[in-house]
Each structure stands twice: as C-alpha cells, then as structure tokens.
Amino acid sequence: MKQKLLNLLFVIGNVVGLTAQAYITPNTGLTYTLDDLVAASPSTISVSGTTYTLTDNLTISASDIFSIDTEATLEIGADVRITIFGNMTVNASNFTFTAIDSNAPYEGFRFEEFSVIDIQNSTIEYGGGLRVLTETFTINNCLVSNNVSGISTGAVISLSRGMAQITNNTISFNDTPAISSGATNMVSAYIFNNYIEGNNQENSNRPQINIGTTLASEPLQIVQNTIIGDRSLDMVGGIAVSNFVGGTINAIVDNNIIRDNRYGLTILGNNAFAFIRNNVIEDNDTQGIPLQGGSGISLNTSSVGLEVVASGNEIRRNLWGITVIGEATINLGDDVDNVGQNVFDDNGNGGITYALYNNTSNALTAMHNCWDETNTPNTLADAEAVIVHANDDNSLGLVTFDPVDCAFLSVEDLVFNNLKIYPNPNNGKLNVENNSTYKQMHIYGIAGKLITTESIQFGTSEMHINLKTGIYILEFEGDNTKEIKKLVVE
Structure with missing residues (x-):
C-alpha cells in the first residue's frame, strides 16, 4: 500500500511538473511571437482567443527576439518573471501585461545588460516593475499602474545605466516610486511628457522621480512632465537628483508641473550643475513640517560644487520657495546671461513668507524676478521682506535682487x-x-x-x-x- 501511494505521488508530481515549467528560448537567432512561444512551450504559455497566459518564468536568450505586434493581453502568474537577454519589441496599437489574479502579482521584467528593449502602447499593471539593466531602453505611450515592489524595488521603472527614453507615459499609483536609478549608477535618461501621479504608495522617504549620478557628457533631461502627489502621503517628494558617491550631476529640469508632493525638486551633493527653467512648482507641503521639507526647490551640498541656473519658474504655496543650504549656489537672474523672471507667491510657514532662504555664506544673484505675484508691481522692500540673507543674519551670504520686475507677467499669467x-x-x-x-x-x-x-x-x-x-x-x-x-x- 505504501509503495502504491509513493507511485501515485510520483505520477501527480510529474503531472504538476508538466503543467507549468520555465521556458528559455534556444539562442539560435530566431524571432518569437506569442503564438511561437505557445507552440514551443505549451506547458509555459497558453492562449484562448486574444488572451495569453504565462504560468512560469520566460527567458529570451541573447541572440533571440521577442516580438509583439498584435493587440492582445498577456496574463502572468504569481511570482513569474520575464527576463530578456536579447531583444523585446512591443509595437501593437494596444497591448496589456497584467496578472492572472490582481491580488497575486507577477514578479516583473528583468532587462539584462546589452538587451534592446522597445515597448510602445502598452498597459503594464499588477506586476513587480521593470528592472532595466540595459543602456538601450525605450518605453513610450504606456500606462504603468498598480504595480508593487517585486523584481524592481527602487521604482516601478528602475534604471542602471545609459540614456533610457521614457516618453509620453502615464505612471500612476504604484507602490514604489515612478522612476529611479541607483546611487552609484550613471544614468542620463530622457524623461519627457509623462503624467506621473500618486506613486510610492508605500509612503517611504523617496520622491516619485529619484535619480542618482548622471553621465558627465550627456545631461539627464526631465522635461514637460506633470508630477502630482497623493496628498494623503506625507513622505513622498516630487523629484530628487543626488550625488553621494563622488560622481557627477548634469541635469536639465524644464517645463514640468510639480504639485502636491512633500517637496517639489531637490538637488543634493557636489560636482553638480543643473538648469531649472519654466517649471510650475506648487502646493508641495503634504508633510507640513518646515524643518523636514516643503521647499519648492531645495539645493544642498556640504562642499563647494553645486551650481544651478534657474529662470522662468512659477513657485507658489510651498512651505519654502527656494532653500539654498551648505555650499550650494543658484543664479536666479543677472544682467549677463540669465533673464530671471521667476515668480513667487505665498510660499511660507509659521505665518512668515519665505520666497528665498539663502542658508549659505555664498553671495547669490537673483535679479529681474517677481517676488510677490499677488501684489504687483513689487518694490525692493517687497522683495527684502520675503528673502532671508545677509541683511537678516550677517553669517549668511548677500542676495542681490535689484532690480525686481513683475512687468514680464501678462494678464494670462496673473x-x-x-x-x-x-x-x-x-x-x-x-x-x-x-x-x-x-x-x-x-x-x-x-x-x-x-x-x-x-x-x-x-x-x-x-x-x-x-x-x-x-x-x-x-x-x-x-x-x-x-x-x-x-x-x-x-
């Protein structure tokens, strides 16, 4: 009887083993569609109509291509991983990657170094994110939503190197931040025209876009994005670019809308240069603790070498407008190259308005700005009232803000x-x-x-x-x- 029971268990085990097993493409230079994978490994992936079901790990080998060019849905089992060593191209007009059970997320995607990834027009949901180890990565016109911490823990899109192209996507309500790179990685991504909202639902002390060091020769570009926080989350910032490891920051942050986060934009560390231009940075005060955050723009380094040029920004209703800390410097307008034209309004805490707080010993130039949008035209006294610098504390650097200027504001701006x-x-x-x-x-x-x-x-x-x-x-x-x-x- 015991032997019969063992034989029965052996047979059951074999049947279970046949129903779900990992599949690795043979590395022979072939292109695989979903239907090709069904034919090659029906125990791993099956199809019913336009819905495919993946029940175990799938690996595309280095010389092989995974191509999706027809509208369909791929449902993926709990803890299942898709790994790409070769190429992956998704160019269907509409494609969905989702979990078989939204309460049992799949592990996510791992794109290995030297893989080539191009994902278009897709929904990516209820998985463990995209771990991007390759330099050649494009994601465009996609919805990336309701993902958890899985194969990618730093963000739903976690970058490791190179110049990833992240364009025209909606990235929303994921447990982790939207986009990140490691502190020691050099990433100069092009992050353009994305709608980013409510990410880092775990409410950890990380911003929605969290980038480390960049390539020295090519700038990180964060341009024309809308970055909206979830006001119920008190620890989640908007954008941070940080250098803690002796690397370089070379960044352009232009034409973004950044609202309802713990803070708007922060740059940390030395050997850093950034343009910050024409951004709307408003209501970044969700934590409500002035000594722990709430700046529209915050610059902080303990050693010389953080320089920012800022113009055309609209900074309203944050706990602080701009804070400059340690040895950081910012040019907010001069008579040579920078037109200024930054607009401040109603940034403050404790009943005091703080448009600019120069908490350094460095002299700063901040000419041709509108320091109080509500009460125009501004006087020098109006500007002095909302700037903290040498005139308030002789240990601080002097801010040169003469002339002040609100004349550039049109009726539309007001x-x-x-x-x-x-x-x-x-x-x-x-x-x-x-x-x-x-x-x-x-x-x-x-x-x-x-x-x-x-x-x-x-x-x-x-x-x-x-x-x-x-x-x-x-x-x-x-x-x-x-x-x-x-x-x-x-």
Whole structure:
C-alpha cells in the first residue's frame, strides 16, 4: 500500500511538473511571437482567443527576439518573471501585461545588460516593475499602474545605466516610486511628457522621480512632465537628483508641473550643475513640517560644487520657495546671461513668507524676478521682506535682487491659477469657472490618448461630457499657455 501511494505521488508530481515549467528560448537567432512561444512551450504559455497566459518564468536568450505586434493581453502568474537577454519589441496599437489574479502579482521584467528593449502602447499593471539593466531602453505611450515592489524595488521603472527614453507615459499609483536609478549608477535618461501621479504608495522617504549620478557628457533631461502627489502621503517628494558617491550631476529640469508632493525638486551633493527653467512648482507641503521639507526647490551640498541656473519658474504655496543650504549656489537672474523672471507667491510657514532662504555664506544673484505675484508691481522692500540673507543674519551670504520686475507677467499669467473645474468627481456635467485665457479643452485618457477636443468660452461655462467611469486629463489651451487638470468621472 505504501509503495502504491509513493507511485501515485510520483505520477501527480510529474503531472504538476508538466503543467507549468520555465521556458528559455534556444539562442539560435530566431524571432518569437506569442503564438511561437505557445507552440514551443505549451506547458509555459497558453492562449484562448486574444488572451495569453504565462504560468512560469520566460527567458529570451541573447541572440533571440521577442516580438509583439498584435493587440492582445498577456496574463502572468504569481511570482513569474520575464527576463530578456536579447531583444523585446512591443509595437501593437494596444497591448496589456497584467496578472492572472490582481491580488497575486507577477514578479516583473528583468532587462539584462546589452538587451534592446522597445515597448510602445502598452498597459503594464499588477506586476513587480521593470528592472532595466540595459543602456538601450525605450518605453513610450504606456500606462504603468498598480504595480508593487517585486523584481524592481527602487521604482516601478528602475534604471542602471545609459540614456533610457521614457516618453509620453502615464505612471500612476504604484507602490514604489515612478522612476529611479541607483546611487552609484550613471544614468542620463530622457524623461519627457509623462503624467506621473500618486506613486510610492508605500509612503517611504523617496520622491516619485529619484535619480542618482548622471553621465558627465550627456545631461539627464526631465522635461514637460506633470508630477502630482497623493496628498494623503506625507513622505513622498516630487523629484530628487543626488550625488553621494563622488560622481557627477548634469541635469536639465524644464517645463514640468510639480504639485502636491512633500517637496517639489531637490538637488543634493557636489560636482553638480543643473538648469531649472519654466517649471510650475506648487502646493508641495503634504508633510507640513518646515524643518523636514516643503521647499519648492531645495539645493544642498556640504562642499563647494553645486551650481544651478534657474529662470522662468512659477513657485507658489510651498512651505519654502527656494532653500539654498551648505555650499550650494543658484543664479536666479543677472544682467549677463540669465533673464530671471521667476515668480513667487505665498510660499511660507509659521505665518512668515519665505520666497528665498539663502542658508549659505555664498553671495547669490537673483535679479529681474517677481517676488510677490499677488501684489504687483513689487518694490525692493517687497522683495527684502520675503528673502532671508545677509541683511537678516550677517553669517549668511548677500542676495542681490535689484532690480525686481513683475512687468514680464501678462494678464494670462496673473489669472493662470484661478481656473476652476467642478464638480470633481463628475457624472457628466462639468462647470469651468474663471476662464479668461483658454479657448480649447483637450480630454485625454489616463494612458495619454486624445479622446476629444472641446471649445470653451471665457468666463464661466457649463459643459456636458460623455465619458466612461475613470480618470481623465484635461489640457486647457490658450494662445500662449496651457494648464493641466485631472478629472474623475464616476
């Protein structure tokens, strides 16, 4: 009887082993579609209609290609990993990577060094993130949402080297930050036109974009992104670029909207240079503890060598406007190369307004800026009242802010922040209030695809919109300006 039981267990074990096993492509230079993989290893991957199911680890070998060019869904089992040593190309008009059970995430994607990765038009959800060890990585027009800490722990997209291209994506509500690189890695990614919201749901002390050192010869570029925090999270910042390991920071941070985070943008460490231009940095105060954060822009280094040039930024309603700490320096405007034209309004804490806090012994130039947007034109006394420097404490460096200037503000600039939409959430009827600037409203899905464009009137108007339940991005457009808002439809 005992022997029969052992034989039965042996047979059951063999059957289980046949139902799910890892598959490694044979490294013979072939291209594999999903259907090819089903034929090659039906115990690993199966298909029903346009839904494929992967039940064990899949590895694409160094000389092989994994190609997806048709609309479909790949459901992936709990703790299953996809590893790419060769090439992976996803260029279908719409493709979804998801878990078989959203409560049992798959482990994620590991893209090995020297692999070539190009992912387009995809939804990546309920997995363990993308561990990017290769220099050749593109992800474009994708929705990356509701992923957990798995194969990638630093962020849902974790970079290790090179110049990754991360463009036109929506990265939202993942347990980990959106994009990161290791402290000792040199990464000069191109992060362009992404909508990034509510990442780091674990609420760890990390920002949504968290980059270490960069290539010296090529700048990190964080351009034209919208980075919105979840106000229920009190530890999550907007953007941080840090050098703690003797490397280099070479960065361009331009034309971003950064709102509702613990802090807006911080650069830390020496041997660093950055342009910070034309960003809207507002309401980054979720923690509410001034000695622990809340700056629109914060620069901090303990040794000489952090230099920033900033112009055209709009910095409003943070606990601090700009804080400069240790040996850091910033040029906010001069009479040679930098036009200034930074706008400050209502940054402060404890009942005191702090547009610029020079907590260093370095002299700073900050000419041609508008220091109080609400009360224009500014006087030198208005500027002095919101700047902390040598005139307040002789151990601090002097800030040269003469001349002050709000003349560059147009009527559109002054009313930019008054636009309101309500109710939100919404059930189909939308009111637009205080519109003196915008002529059109573009409605985008959360994955970044344009759904419709509506003409809008100046003043207050009522609109009826026919949208399914979900989250949408509204882009209001005028002749010379744009504004982004989020709409929830119930």
